[in-house]
Amino acid sequence: MPDLLVGPMLRHVDETSASIWVETSEPCEVTVGLGGGRSTEHTFTVHGHHYAIVDAEGAGEYTVELDGRPVWPVEGFPPSRVRPLAELGRVVFGSCRTSVPHDDAHESVHGPDVLREYGLRLMAGEDPPSLLLFLGDQVYADEPSPEMIDFIRARRKDGPDEIVDFEEYAELYRQAWTDPVVRWVLSTVPTAMIFDDHDVRDDWNTSDVWRRQMAVVSWWPSRVVSALGAYWIYQHLGNLSPSERKADPTLAAIRAGDDDGAVILDAFAKRADEDPPSTRWSYARDIGGTRLIMLDTRCARSLDPGRRRMIDDEEWSWFTDLATGGVDHLLIGSSVPVFLPSGIFDVESWSEAVADGAWGRRAAVWGEKVRQGLDLEHWGAFRRSFDDLGRLLVDVAAGRRGRAPATIVLLSGDVHYSYLAAAGPASADLDAARIYQAVCSPIRNPLSRTLRLANVVASFGVAGVAGAVLARMVRLPRRSFRWKITDGPWFPNALAALDLEGRSAVVRWYAARPDFGETVRVRLAP
Numbered sequence: 041m042p043d044l045l046v047g048p049m050l051r052h053v054d055e056t057s058a059s060i061w062v063e064t065s066e067p068c069e070v071t072v073g074l075g076g077g078r079s080t081e082h083t084f085t086v087h088g089h090h091y092a093i094v095d096a097e098g099a100g101e102y103t104v105e106l107d108g109r110p111v112w113p114v115e116g117f118p119p120s121r122v123r124p125l126a127e128l129g130r131v132v133f134g135s136c137r138t139s140v141p142h143d144d145a146h147e148s149v150h151g152p153d154v155l156r157e158y159g160l161r162l163m164a165g166e167d168p169p170s171l172l173l174f175l176g177d178q179v180y181a182d183e184p185s186p187e188m189i190d191f192i193r194a195r196r197k198d199g200p201d202e203i204v205d206f207e208e209y210a211e212l213y214r215q216a217w218t219d220p221v222v223r224w225v226l227s228t229v230p231t232a233m234i235f236d237d238h239d240v241r242d243d244w245n246t247s248d249v250w251r252r253q254m255a256v257v258s259w260w261p262s263r264v265v266s267a268l269g270a271y272w273i274y275q276h277l278g279n280l281s282p283s284e285r286k287a288d289p290t291l292a293a294i295r296a297g298d299d300d301g302a303v304i305l306d307a308f309a310k311r312a313d314e315d316p317p318s319t320r321w322s323y324a325r326d327i328g329g330t331r332l333i334m335l336d337t338r339c340a341r342s343l344d345p346g347r348r349r350m351i352d353d354e355e356w357s358w359f360t361d362l363a364t365g366g367v368d369h370l371l372i373g374s375s376v377p378v379f380l381p382s383g384i385f386d387v388e389s390w391s392e393a394v395a396d397g398a399w400g401r402r403a404a405v406w407g408e409k410v411r412q413g414l415d416l417e418h419w420g421a422f423r424r425s426f427d428d429l430g431r432l433l434v435d436v437a438a439g440r441r442g443r444a445p446a447t448i449v450l451l452s453g454d455v456h457y458s459y460l461a462a463a464g465p466a467s468a469d470l471d472a473a474r475i476y477q478a479v480c481s482p483i484r485n486p487l488s489r490t491l492r493l494a495n496v497v498a499s500f501g502v503a504g505v506a507g508a509v510l511a512r513m514v515r516l517p518r519r520s521f522r523w524k525i526t527d528g529p530w531f532p533n534a535l536a537a538l539d540l541e542g543r544s545a546v547v548r549w550y551a552a553r554p555d556f557g558e559t560v561r562v563r564l565a566p
Contacts, residue, residue: 041066041107041109042064042065042066042067042068042090042106042107042109043064043065043066043106043111044063044064044104044111044112045060045063045064045065045113045214045218046062046213046214046218046221046274047060047061047062047063047217047226047227048060048061048062048072048104048112048120048227048266049062049217049226049227049228049231049278050120050122050226050227050228050229050231051093051230051231051232051277051278051279052230052232052278052279052280052281052282053122053123053124053125053230053515054124054125054126054281054327055124055125055126056098056124057095057096057097057098057207057282058074058095058096058098058099058102058122059093059094059095059096059278059282059285060072060093060094060104061076061091061092061093061277061278062091062092062093062094062104062552063090063091063093063210063214064083064090064106064300065087065090066090066127067082067083067085067090068082068083068090068106068107069081069082069093069106069107069108070082070083070092070094070104070105071085071104071105071106071107072094072096072102072103072104073102073103073104073105074096074097074098074099074100074102074103074122075096075097075098075099075100075122076098076099077096077097077099078497079094079095079096080094080297081093081094082290084294084295084298084447084554085299085301086206086269086273086294086299086301086305087206087207087210087269087300087302087305088207088300089206089210089266091273093277093278093285095282097120098122098321099121099122099123099124099178100121101113101119101120102119102121102122102124103374107284111218111284112227114237115482116389117163117220117224118163118228120224120227121228121230123168125170125230126169126327126328127170127327127328127329127540128170128327128328128330128332128369128540129170129539129541130167130170130171130172130537130539130540131169131170131171131371131451131535131537131538131540132158132167132169132171132172132173132174132229132535132536132537133172133173133174133175133373133451133453133478133535133537133538134154134155134173134174134480134481134482134534134535134536135174135175135176135177135236135375135452135453135454135481135482135483136176136177136236136238136375136453136454136456136481136482136483136484136485137153137174137177137178137181137187137216137482137483137484137485138150138180138183138484138485139180139185139188139212139215139216140185140186140187141187141359142156142219150484150485150486151223151484151486151533151552152484152533152552153219153222153394153483153533153552154223154261154483154484154533154534154550154552155222155483155484155535156221156222156552157217157552158225158535158550159221159224159225160221162228162229163221163224165168166185166439168228168229169229169537170230170327171229171230171231171232171327172225172226172229172230172231172232172372173231173233173373173451174231174232174233174234175234175236175373175374175375175451175452175453175481176234176235176236176237176238176239176375176453176454176456177236177237177238177375177453177482177485178216178233178235178239178275178456179209179212179213179238179239179269179487180238181202181203181212181218181238181239181240181241181263182202182203182238182241182242183193183202183238183511184201184202184203184212185215185240187215188208188211188212188215189201190265191208191211192208195207201260202241202263203263203266203267204259204262204263204266205262205263205266206266206270208266208268208503209266209267209269209270209274210232210270210417211362213270213274217305217413220447226369226425228537231278232278232325232334232373233275233276233277233278233279234275234279234321234322234331234334234335234336234340234373234375235271235275235321235336235339235375236375236376236453236454237337237338237341237436239267239271239275240259240263240264240267240268240271240338241254241263241264241267242415243412243417244338244413245338245339245341245343246411246412246415246417246421247343247348247408247411247412248343248344248345249345249395249408249412250412261310262454264313265306265309265310265313266309267309268308268309268312268313268339268348269305270310271321272290272305272308272309273305275422276290276321276523278324279323279334279449281325284323285360290304290305290308296304297553298540312339313339315338316340316341316342316352316355317340317352317354317355319339320336320340320358320538321336321339321340322334322335322336322340322351322355322357322358322359326363326367328368328370328539329369330367330368330370330371331362331367331369331370331371332371332373333359333362333363333371333372333373334373335351335353335355335359335372335374336351337350337351337374337375337419338375340352340355341422344398345395345396346397348392348396348421348422348424348425349422349424349425350419350422350425350426350429351411351425351477356425356428360432362487363432363433363441364436364441364442365436365439365442365443365444365445366442366443367445368445368446368542368543369445369446369447369448369449369540369543369545370436370448370453370541371449371450371451371538372448372449372450373450373451373452374419374450374451374452375452375453375454376417376418376419376452376454377418377419377450377452377453377454377455377477377479378418378419378426378429378450378452378477379419379450379461379463379477379523379525380418380419380420380455381504381525382481382504382507382523383504383505383506383507383508384420385418385419385420385507386420386507386508386509386510386511386516386545387414387420387506387507387510388416388417388418388420388421389420389421389423389426389511389516390507390511390513390516390517391407391410391414391416391421392411392420392421392423393407393423393514393516394406394407394410394514395411398514398515399514407498414440416456417477421524426521427517427519427520427521429523430463430519430520430521433463433475433521434465434475434479434521435462436448436473437464437475444474445474446474446543446544446545447474447475447477447545447564448474448475449476449477449478449538449545449547449564450475450476450477450478451478451480451538452478452481452530453479453481453482454479454481455478455479455481455495456481456482456485456486456487456495456529456531457479457481457487457492457495457528457529457530458478458479458480458481458509458526458529458530458531458534458536458549459479459498459525459526459527459529459530460476460477460478460479460525460526460527460528460547461476461478461479461523461524461525461526462475462476462523462524462526463475463477463521463522463523464521464522464523465520465522465552466519466520466521466522468522469528470522470523470524473507476547476564477523478536478538479528480534480535480536480549481534482533482534483533483534483535484533486532486533487531488530488533492531494547495529496529503540511564530549530551532551532552533534533551533552534549534550534551534552535549535550536548536549536550537549537550539541544563545563546563546564547562547564
């Protein structure tokens with residue numbers, strides 16, 4: 041008798057349909073009852089695990105059956121609902137969530153799980169958002185919980201206390217998404233996701249040197265193939281519309297086969313790692329008057345020294361075709377922030393120049409060690425891409441690529457603190473900006489008090505002076521784009537909400553305790 045292992049997860053939703061994703065214990069027929077209709081898909085199998093994503097028409101409460109046996113909803117929780125998504129009203133977003141128990145001992149280290157706290161508010165009757173946007177580090181493959189380490193050690197005696205194969209990734213996602221409250225939230229609020237480094241490994245694709253270093257690690261080939269294969273199943277498929285999924289050749293090949301699709305998936309994942317232009321993880325959606333573009337800022341990097349790009353040429357061409365005006369709001373998801381504190385930005389650009397040989401070969405080796413040791417891997421460390429992006433955003437905001445949006449909001453996480461930045465060309469009045477960066481991190485993985493203080497001193501103090509000096513020493517071009525951090529930083533675990541109505545926009549940050557209260561509220565557009 042099949043059971044529901046993970047899910048149901050409400051993924052892509054539009055005006056008339058919804059996509060519900062599940063993992064089951066056995067192959068079976070998965071039926072979703074919605075709006076008086078019933079939609080059924082047979083599971084497909086990969087590495088001995090069984091999955092289905094069911095596209096259903098309609099709205100309202102829905103049910104899930106496995107081989108005709110009801111398995112959802114469950115007693116004690118409100119019904120799960122599909123709400124038509126014709127306009128993007130409230131977008132709740134964040135990144136960096138560790139999956140550990142919710143007892144006092146774990147909360148003393150990891151803090152409260154803000155996603156779970158938010159779920160309790162929704163269960164109590166608070167209006168749900170239009171969309172939950174997860175901006176990276178949905179799982180920590182390189183920093184597993186004690187419970188995950190127990191699972192690893194029970195099945196193998198050698199290798200690292202990290203995830204190394206698909207079976208371990210499947211368990212990692214199960215532990216992340218099956219807390220009862222979190223599971224209910226994910227069943228009733230549409231979600232969109234993109235990976236960051238810890239979904240694979242810390243510093244993933246920082247540089248060409250990093251890739252060469254990892255290539256000689258015995259367990260790395262299995263790790264990266266499993267990471268991308270698991271991401272494709274657990275996160276990426278649900279980002280796609282039904283028509284996009286129907287056109288996906290990997291999914292079609294797996295569904296067409298009679299046996300386990302592991303060979304097909306592993307070949308796809310291996311190619312995606314070795315030849316990034318072969319796979320597009322980025323995606324875009326127009327929802328009412330808002331365009332959302334989610335950028336892959338990890339796998340799509342071009343890492344050749346002297347020609348480094350945050351996203352490769354093919355991905356950039358795709359992005360520039362979509363990054364236009366003609367919408368009320370343009371939202372761009374980038375797991376790594378674009379606008380860091382200016383001093384840190386300059387240090388990142390300096391490290392890239394030194395590692396690329398600005399001070400000679402010996403200094404380049406040292407520069408690479410600094411880059412990896414200090415995690416200097418954001419847009420500032422890909423200066424050419426940053427300059428290109430700045431020019432593009434200025435053109436969109438000025439109405440040179442169609443009617444100017446009321447706001448351009450870059451949504452990011454990664455850095456384990458939250459803040460708001462306003463940006464524009466060198467001559468801009470940033471008090472009247474159209475371009476913003478809203479960063480929310482972590483959902484649950486706070487910095488220690490010592491690291492919080494170190495970040496404040498380094499990011500907002502010492503680095504401001506040092507970065508400017510270092511930038512001049514390697515003759516970096518003067519920035520034609522400027523920004524300032526207007527609010528923050530804040531270090532508690534948090535979720536942020538961007539509220540859109542017509543051409544108005546308001547962003548808020550929420551911390552979990554004592555009462556899931558609003559931390560700050562900023563109006564971006566009247």
